[in-house]
Amino acid sequence: MTNQTPQPEETVERTVRHAAGADPQKRQQIMAGAKRVFMECGFDAASVNDICHGAGISKSTLYVYFENKEELFEAIIENERDRLFEGVADVLASESAPADVLHQFGVTIASIICSDSVVRAQRIIIGIAERMPALGARFYSGGAMRAQTALTGFLDRKVAMGELAIADTSLAAAQFIELSTVALWKPRLFGKAAAPPSPEQIDASVTSAVALFVCAYAPKSA
Amino acid sequence: MTNQTPQPEETVERTVRHAAGADPQKRQQIMAGAKRVFMECGFDAASVNDICHGAGISKSTLYVYFENKEELFEAIIENERDRLFEGVADVLASESAPADVLHQFGVTIASIICSDSVVRAQRIIIGIAERMPALGARFYSGGAMRAQTALTGFLDRKVAMGELAIADTSLAAAQFIELSTVALWKPRLFGKAAAPPSPEQIDASVTSAVALFVCAYAPKSA
Amino acid sequence: MTNQTPQPEETVERTVRHAAGADPQKRQQIMAGAKRVFMECGFDAASVNDICHGAGISKSTLYVYFENKEELFEAIIENERDRLFEGVADVLASESAPADVLHQFGVTIASIICSDSVVRAQRIIIGIAERMPALGARFYSGGAMRAQTALTGFLDRKVAMGELAIADTSLAAAQFIELSTVALWKPRLFGKAAAPPSPEQIDASVTSAVALFVCAYAPKSA
Amino acid sequence: MTNQTPQPEETVERTVRHAAGADPQKRQQIMAGAKRVFMECGFDAASVNDICHGAGISKSTLYVYFENKEELFEAIIENERDRLFEGVADVLASESAPADVLHQFGVTIASIICSDSVVRAQRIIIGIAERMPALGARFYSGGAMRAQTALTGFLDRKVAMGELAIADTSLAAAQFIELSTVALWKPRLFGKAAAPPSPEQIDASVTSAVALFVCAYAPKSA
DNA sequence: AATGAATGAGTGTTCATTCAT
DNA sequence: CATGAATGAACACTCATTCAT
Known part of the structure; x- marks a missing residue:
């Protein structure tokens, strides 16, 4: 009674598959x-x-x-996606002391991650992640995750050089990024902080992050 | 496009108008x-x-x-809001060693924060935080933030007792919570992880979190 | 890349199932x-x-x-559907000679079947029969087919009474109806005849139909 | 709603305008x-x-x-239009007995008229006959009607030869065609019969059609 | 207090057609 | 001659909200 359409064929292709919109x-x-x-x-x-x-x-x-x-x-x-965290890995090429490099990396990434445009994009992506999880996953992998991967590589090198002692560099990288945005990103995301954090706020968070990180992962001096 | 105005505080009139016909x-x-x-x-x-x-x-x-x-x-x-993190502060009453209490607290909060229902709620809130920032702010303050406040209190006590040495306990509390959900919560939020993390995954994150935390904030033995 | 919606649940029923529109x-x-x-x-x-x-x-x-x-x-x-051929079976109750009854039946059904409203409805039904074959089938069964069934019953009775000699009364009924609208219905359907046939045209078709029918199905006089 | 006006006969101008740029x-x-x-x-x-x-x-x-x-x-x-009933008149050239020729003609035309492609075309034409009645009329005249005209000619010849006795050969031709597709074409058109009738079904219909026809139109033996 | 019935404005999407090149 | 690119108008359908009862 409801829908009796048989449509077994549908032979005629219904549209050019958008290779059309070329320009x-x-x-x-x-x-x-x-x-x-x-x-x-x-x-x-x-x-x-x-x-x-x-x-x-x-x-x-x-x-x-x-x-x-x-x-x-x-x-x-x-x-x-890719544009957002574009230059973030550059600072990792520096020859400075690990703690200084980490500090600069932390500041950079915290600034980006808490900026108006990124927060806005993240909100929208998260809001429809239930309906379009693959998009959300790709956004996360290509964005924040890429920064983490770069940092992991940096840590690997420093471990190899004996400047750091880290068992799980991937976890450590994630920890550092998370620590750098402590008390900054979440309030932004939920709308509690209407404006991006000030450089001072960022510096405070990152400084503490570096401190924890160095304390935990500095090589034990013999 | 629909409603972006941040609600001109008509709480009283609104309540009156509708609390009226209300069983x-x-x-x-x-x-x-x-x-x-x-x-x-x-x-x-x-x-x-x-x-x-x-x-x-x-x-x-x-x-x-x-x-x-x-x-x-x-x-x-x-x-x-308040229901979500309800029992979370209870474990902080324990008399066990700080590291053990922290571990249990971390496991508890990570389990909650990465659960299906909480992630779903957070996604929705975050998704409309642009349109209803006050709601998002209150949700954050009353939810995750409350756990952080409780932890801050716990840290304060331990500092007073000389069991921990922390300059900024509030920051430290935020750090610990963030560390406990490292590599767990964000993938959930963005839809990369379809299911809540396993107890083993949580334990690994929290264990590392406690390690960092203790390393950084254990009192310097004289 | 195209559609990643999982929608395994759809638990919330999307609408009241139209028992609603009650009036x-x-x-x-x-x-x-x-x-x-x-x-x-x-x-x-x-x-x-x-x-x-x-x-x-x-x-x-x-x-x-x-x-x-x-x-x-x-x-x-x-x-x-049912309204269209409503009174059509009534004339079959008549006690007159079979030929006369058939004539009146033929005139009635030809008039109906070639009327503006019926032709218009048939055109529309036929036009979407490809997409909604079940509807077309039901329309046919409940409409024209019902008249045919009634006529079959009539023929059965007359055969039993020895007034007609028909092997397949169902086929004969279909034949009579078809003959009654010969050269009338098809031109209407295809738009060749803009107006319904005149009573004279109908009478001519039906008269010839009855003649053929009687010739073929009158009982062989011993 | 779109186009109901019966085309005010602008054939010439139209042809000129478009036949122009035409390979x-x-x-x-x-x-x-x-x-x-x-x-x-x-x-x-x-x-x-x-x-x-x-x-x-x-x-x-x-x-x-x-x-x-x-x-x-x-x-x-x-x-x-013309292609559909193309070879249909050929069988009428046969020298066999009229009944045999009619039978073959009936089978041929019933097969064509109930075929998938013809039924599909008819449905479409009928469906827009309201909007484009002239097209429908021409389709009918050039298609089914042409077969009927051919049959009329055949009957005329047989009447002239004394092999049949028919007053109105045109009507008789229409009757025979109609009888040949009794209970076959309409169900197809309305979607009740999804597939073309089997050869056996067609044979049954046509056989009965020939019987009626011969009975009615055979010359009275003196 | 509670509702069944109703709606105007809006949704995302597709249509037959045209024009600059 | 032929087209890629573009469009306004229309499509079937859904929305949050209101009002007479």
């Missing part, structure tokens, strides 16, 4: 405009109307370049 | 039903229809007890 | 209005907007009473 | 591709996108060769 420049323009709207409103509250208006295109054009709202959103996130 | 028992019934739907769908995706159906009431009745969907959601969260 | 009077009003629009435009070309406007209700109200456009259409057809 | 081979290619899509989806459900994709051309090119979707459809139908 990469326009695609970028759309993504740029859409990003602004998404970041301002979140995924659900950003209407396709708003997005198109914000990107200066018609709704139909949007659907030439992207299959649907979700795909557009994913494309934006995938694009943004 | 508190029915109010609880509605909140219980609505909670299930919100937790399952998220804020935006939970339709008022679903909520009413889930609570066994008519839409009109809902609007007798709550001004709108947002207010209902806030009421639920305010109600739930 | 049968309003339901009838909607169906009456919608029928007019459907008959005028066909299924695809009748927009839900038009339908609502034609029925004097809002779109939302429509969806309280019917799950979707298809269900509304089906309800209308199911409702109409 | 007839490409036109055929387009029609071939579009036919497949139309037959599979129906008129309304076949999107111009699908059609162009199916024909391997761009949308703009389509509109060079055809004024719009309707005109394309009409061109296809006009083209197909």
Whole structure:
């Protein structure tokens, strides 16, 4: 009684599989405009109307370049992901003492992770992680996780050089990052801290983080 | 796009207007039903229809007890907030060695914070923190923050007793909690880890956390 | 990359299953209005907007009473189906000579089957029979087929009484109906005949039909 | 709602406007591709996108060769119309006894008329006969009607030869065709019979049709 | 106090068609 | 001649909310 459609065939392919929306420049323009709207409103509250208006295109054009709202959103996130933590590993190349390098790394990453734009993006991703867990996972792996991987490599080198004594460098890296944003990131994420932390606040957190880290992982002097 | 204004503090008038027609028992019934739907769908995706159906009431009745969907959601969260971390401070009353107490506390809080229900709630709160920052702030203060406060008190006592040497106990408490969920909570939040961590995983994180903590904050033996 | 939604649960039932739209009077009003629009435009070309406007209700109200456009259409057809050939069997109760009864039956059914409203309905049903074959089947069974069944009964009686000699009364009934609308129904269906056939045209077709029928199925006089 | 006006006869201007930029081979290619899509989806459900994709051309090119979707459809139908009943008249040239010839003719035409492709085409034509009655009329005239005309000619010859006695040969031809598909075509059209009738079913219908026909129209032996 | 019935404004998506190149 | 790119209008459908009873 309800739905009697047989549709066994569906032979006619229903659309060109979006290899069509070729012009990469326009695609970028759309993504740029859409990003602004998404970041301002979140995924659900950003209407396709708003997005198109914000990107200066018609709704139909949007659907030439992207299959649907979700795909557009994913494309934006995938694009943004890597950019966020881009230069973060550079400071690890420094030849300074490990404690100093760690300090600078901690400050850098805490600044990024607590910045307005990153927090906003994280909120949106987390908010739809229930519905799009793969996207969230990729965002995490490609973003925060990448910084952690870089740090792990740094720690490995220092361990090899005898400057640090760490059993599980991967865990240690995660610990250091977590410590660097202690009492900074969570309040940001939940909206308790309306503005990014001041350099002084960051410095305090990171200084304490380095202290703990060095205390725990400095090589035992014979 | 819908509501971004940070609520101009009309608490009194609001309460009066709606507490009026209110059998508190029915109010609880509605909140219980609505909670299930919100937790399952998220804020935006939970339709008022679903909520009413889930609570066994008519839409009109809902609007007798709550001004709108947002207010209902806030009421639920305010109600739930304290329950989540309820028994967490109990283990701090133990007379065991600080390291053992900390270990048990870390395991307890990591288990809670990474559980399905808590992660789900956090995702929803974080997802709308942009639109309802006050709610997010209160959720954070009343939830995770309360555990941190309890731990701070514990540390204060131990410092007074000379069993620990900590300059900033509040910071130290935050550090310990953060360390206990290292590599556990974030993957959960972002959807990378689909299931709560195993007891073994938790134990490993917490053990390392306690080690760092003791190393850094154990009193210098004269 | 495309769709990563897991949705294993869907526990929250998404809507009341339309036992809701109870008021049968309003339901009838909607169906009456919608029928007019459907008959005028066909299924695809009748927009839900038009339908609502034609029925004097809002779109939302429509969806309280019917799950979707298809269900509304089906309800209308199911409702109409039986009405179309309602009184057609009555003439078969007559005590007149079989040839006379057949003639009157033929005229009646040809008039109905070639009428504007029936042809219009048939066109629409046939047009979507590919997509909704079950509906088409039920329409046919409950409509034209019912007349055929009634006629079969009549023929059975006459055979029993020795007034006709028919091996397969069911086939004979179908033949008679088909013959009665020869050169009348098909042109109507395909749009070649813009108006229903005149009584004279019908009479001619039916007269010839009766002649053939009697010639073939009259009992062999000993 | 879209187009109900019965086309104010602008045939000349239209032809000129479009026959202009027209490589007839490409036109055929387009029609071939579009036919497949139309037959599979129906008129309304076949999107111009699908059609162009199916024909391997761009949308703009389509509109060079055809004024719009309707005109394309009409061109296809006009083209197909005659092909459907192409060889049907051949069997009428046989020198066998009239009854045998009629039987073979009946089987041939019933097979064609109940075939998947013909039923599908008929459904589509009938479905839009309300909107494009002229097309339906031409389809009927050029298709089924042509078979009937051929049969009329055959009957005329047999009457002239004294092998049959028929007052209205045109009516008789229509009657025979109708009888040959009794209980076969209508169920197909309405979707009650999902598959074409078996040869046995067809034979039964046609055999009975010939019997009635011969009984009614055989010359009275003196 | 409680509700069944109703809605206007909005959702994401697709349509047939056109125009600059 | 042919097209890639673009669009406004329309699509079926859902939303949070209100009001007469």
